[in-house]
Amino acid sequence: MVAELSDKEFAIQRIQEVNDALASGMYVLARRMLHNTPACDVALLLESSPPKTRAVIWQLVDADEHGDILEELSEEVQKSIIRQMAPEKLAAATEGMDTDDLAYVLRGLPDPVYQEVLKSMDSQDRQRAEMALSYDEDSAGGMMNTDTITLRPEVSIDVVLRYLRLKGELPEATDKLYVVNRDDRFIGEISLASLLTVEPSLLVSEVMQADVQGIPANLEDTEVAKLFERHDWVSAPVIDDDNRLLGRITIDDVVDIIREEAQHSMLSMAGLEDDEDTFAPVVTSARRRSVWLAVNLVTALLAAAVSSMFEDILAQMAILAILNTIVPSMGGIAGSQTLTLVIRAMAMGHISQSNSRWLIGKELAIGAINGAIWAILIAAVVALWKQDWVIGGIIAFAMMMNLLAAGLAGVTIPLILKRFNIDPALAGGVILTTVTDVVGIFAFLGTATLLLT
């Protein structure tokens, strides 16, 4: 029980042990430990290691484990490893890989190596790979495997049962067999459960579920995931435009998509790429993150430029300079709460034309309520702290305005971005902060200028 269930602690402990062995130069010991570690744990170990350690570990792993480990690695770590492998070794590692993983690995290669790997493959693998590569990486065709078992409608269940017994083993995660006609067109499916429970003398055509539709090969992967979630599928057939059966998608690949999609929003909101590898080399990471910092610098300078318009009053009253950050900061927080919720609701398919107006109304109402509460509070704090009721009133007014603006911007910015096909998770935050900064500063310093000069 322990070995199975505290997996995670085990993996962490193993990482520690392997690292200790490596650090003390005990490579033979480390190799033996790695030999006894399942592929999914070696993958975790690689993902949790800095670049140099990664290279050493990869050297120590048995070559015939390479394929299994590559399948388990996350995209970016996988890429960093296959780029350093010799083409023959890579071809050997990909032997017998699932079609989708095979295509995935090949896509990560520079063109000359790619051609070489393709050449060193056996013809069946090459064919499968070329088929999968003809579809977009993020489509049903790019996710599918070709290990389907197909039946003809006119045979009896009894024949099917004998056939399966002869076959001896079914591909992993097989819960259904697919029924195709003479032209390979998908016409229905039979679950293993029904094979086990129906009368064996019946024909496949009498037992099969015929009202099932295959997934078109060019459907986006996130849509595939939604279908799986809605219908609680374990596997589903993939078809081409002519309804010909091409392969199948299994739930384990869908789970990866679901996790990636859910993490995508969080990473995008921090201006990070999807697959950012925590242990990527310093320069790679620094370059990636600098893009977002550049965008933010522009925003920050814009806010400074707005403050700069009020230089006169700032020069007269240092207290305004001190309080100037409070209103933009609160607006930014309130706005990003709304933005986060709307982005999530969009991803779940909850936002439509009919409810977005209601939502804007709701967020404005929340802005008004919270604006009023924090306006009163901040006025009281400022009045007590700085003994100045006028400035307390001014900051209260600015707070109210900015929380209303934040609520409005938090809903409308993602709606507008989506209409222009821009990812709201990626761009929404910066635009929102710009709005709340500018409105906050204008409302505070502008009102102060009107009333105090």
Add this chain to the structure above:
Amino acid sequence: MVAELSDKEFAIQRIQEVNDALASGMYVLARRMLHNTPACDVALLLESSPPKTRAVIWQLVDADEHGDILEELSEEVQKSIIRQMAPEKLAAATEGMDTDDLAYVLRGLPDPVYQEVLKSMDSQDRQRAEMALSYDEDSAGGMMNTDTITLRPEVSIDVVLRYLRLKGELPEATDKLYVVNRDDRFIGEISLASLLTVEPSLLVSEVMQADVQGIPANLEDTEVAKLFERHDWVSAPVIDDDNRLLGRITIDDVVDIIREEAQHSMLSMAGLEDDEDTFAPVVTSARRRSVWLAVNLVTALLAAAVSSMFEDILAQMAILAILNTIVPSMGGIAGSQTLTLVIRAMAMGHISQSNSRWLIGKELAIGAINGAIWAILIAAVVALWKQDWVIGGIIAFAMMMNLLAAGLAGVTIPLILKRFNIDPALAGGVILTTVTDVVGIFAFLGTATLLLT
């Protein structure tokens, strides 16, 4: 194909149509449309509707659909609906529900209603519910269903096959049957695939996989999800402390956990509760969000208090007031990038003692590189804009310091919080911003005070 595959657009269109029908008071039409809508789409419609519309839709839905729809609803929306249902109706709706959903619904009820619902259930449902309720909601026991099919080791496969044929139907998502001994202790499992492929004269004990471990009923749900992901399971047995088989967990429930867990970090980072319902009533939402605004107000006041320490120089030089927000803002962005990555890496089990020191080094290096780049750039911008090289130099120095602090804080804050069992996604952001605000202001205004007065 269309009906099946553009599900999502269909659902959105249907939402629009039902809303139109409701808005124009055509309740009979709306009722008919709802009648023809699958439970998962009605759930989506409810989740996408404001509170009032929700109540109306619920009234119009067929009562015998209530159970199926409740099963599909997200936690918070489900709660808001069951709180308004009469206990008898609720008892009727829960009839035949999966054990885990049943327990889920009951947990959402106030105590008197709960007792009443429990009383109106038939004894079998009540027993199942009480068993599930005895486990924590977020544990394997709380997620499991009791619809397992069990076999004895000493019978032959042939007998099993005859038994299944007699039974006629298997529970949903059944991919394995479980083998238990006389004391109901779990001793192994047999996949449907192997039932179909092995020699029927063999005994269950000869065919079963015996090296499988059940999931302990008190294992946390997120750990259960990790096991499913690592082993690509479709279903798995749940056992008690004495290894007695209690039920099974299926992948569809695990997928929900995976999505929730991945969304949890994003929502927490914006200070929102897990299940915040986008269409919750205004007052509920306003109250929830105000907690986070209150925390942020304290942070903002703290930053203002730090600025206040430099009131003299701010009073002398308004330009410092104008530029004062830039360094804290850049530090906040850089820090939250690091924080986001570390939080994600922690959730994936990538962070251990052996690599956290490397990671701190890496983030400090990134801070130094990006700090240097943006320091030079901001110095140039300020020098050109305000014709002041000294202040350009001061802001460059402050930028450098703050990006280093951001990198360090971005790694160490979540590590420290985790050691104290505080959710880094929830508390990390505020603490980080406080650090980058304080360091940024101190570095900028402090250096300015030293050099310019």
